[in-house]
Structures are given as structure tokens and as C-alpha cells.
Amino acid sequence: MAVKNKEDLPHVEIGILGGTEFYEIEGIEHIEEVQIETPFGKTSDNFIIGTLEGKRVAFLSRHGRGHQILPSEINYRANIYGFKKLGVERVISVSAVGSLKEEIKPGDIVFSDQFFDRTRRNSSFFYEGIAAHISFAQPVCAELSTVLYEAGKELGLRVHQGGTYICIEGPAFSTKAESRIYRSWGCDVIGMTSATEAKLCREAEICYSNMNLVSDYDVWHEVEEPVSVEIILENLRRNIHKAKAIIKKTITALPPKRSGQCDCAEALKDCIVTQSDVIPEEIKEKLQIIFAKYVK
């Protein structure tokens, strides 16, 4: 395994971001493990690249294999930059969430279509010398989400299309008061990572969809016992195979190229407000892979 330059990297169509208890995906053939250098530092782990259901995929473990990296410590920019460098156009993100609604039960899968971001992280490639403001009104790729949802339905799983994901900083779970307030705001599921990834993918013009595996009822539920790591891991281990089955079915169903039904491939168009002639050269070099279409 070696660090490779961009021109030596294999071209990959689909990225898979695995979360808690999702550290590998079986069935990938012709595996190559690649460490990708980024101007933002180290990615969470090496990328596992290979062929799955006839398509080129790259798998990355968000918390590192074995889970050493906390949500606030994840180098989100490096991870998404890594996918972009590989040529990935679509990222399927899998994460564990708590449910804030009675009808969204542990074991269910939610493809959320909105976020409420309560984190305090820098979740942009554009800072310190360059400003860009992407539209985040439709934060996930509706086309990719629909294919994932349909795959889940065809597999006979309990899946929900749409919903609001509240993203908290963590690492502690919510208090009961917070959990009740998030419910009153109309949020559906709660997690610690996905809003940040979605923003960066949109800036990088990558289609992004998140598959939320419901592991618990957070802490608001009066009957169920409050969320604990033990409950989460037990439920996730039981359900992770569902996510993998959906991914395989989705990858089979996806056309090799984006069809143009979504606007993700042009999400950065007209969003960079800094004039090209005042953007420092080192930033132009650093973000070349992200904004080459718009900044010369």
C-alpha cells in the first residue's frame, strides 16, 4: 500500500462512508487499499477500493477501522476531498441515529432530506482567503436517496423517505430536555456527523445521500430505557446487514454516470464570491480539485 499521486489513482464512481459498526463491506473484489494525500491532512483511514456489483467503489470508515475518531475529531474536509480526488460523483453515507418519533422504530432506516445543524464545526472548503456560499435548501441528492429508498422497500425493510436529521456536536448524548425540544422542533432523527459531510459534498459537487440506521429512541421515550452505547452497538450489529444489502442493490440499480436529474453536479456554480484575481495562489492550488471549473 502506497501513497499515490492523483494521476496514479484508480477512477472510482461511488463512495461509501461507513459509520459506527460499519467498518467494511463484504463482496468487494480486486481490492486495493489506498492512502490519499490531501491539503487538509489525513483522512479517517485508508480508502478500500475495488469492484462491487460491477461498479468501482471506494469505502472509507468515518471513525477509522476499530473506531478511534470522535465525531468532533473527524477530518471531514480531508475525507470528502479524498473522494473527490478519486473522481467519485456519488457518496452513500451510512450512520447510526437515534429516533425522535414513536413511529420511527429501532431497526428502521431513514433517508433524511433535511438537516438542522447544531454543531460548531467549520464545514466548508472555503475559508481564510476565499468565500463561497452554496445553496443548502435541498441538502441531499433526491435522485440518489430515492434509489436507496426504493432498494430498501424492494428488500421488504422498514424504510422512511425524508425527515429532518438534527446534527449535534457530541460526544455526549442529549439531555431529556434537549431531546424533547428537538422533538418539538419537528426533527425526526438525531446524529453527530451527517450535516457536515453533506455540506462538504455539496461544495465538492458530489451527490450525497445518508442512510440512517435507527439504533434507539434517544432519551425522550418514557417506556424505552435511555440510550446507551451498549444498546446502540447491539442494535447496529443486528441491522448493519440491512444497510449492506441496500447498498448492493442500489449500486446495481444506479446508472454509471449521473443522469442530470439532480443539480448536485453544478452546486458550486455562481457561489464563489471572492474575485478570482484576489484569491491567493496557494488557495487556488489547494482547492483546484474542488473548484477548477469556476476559478482559473
Ligand SMILES: [Zn+2]
Ligand atoms: Zn445528485
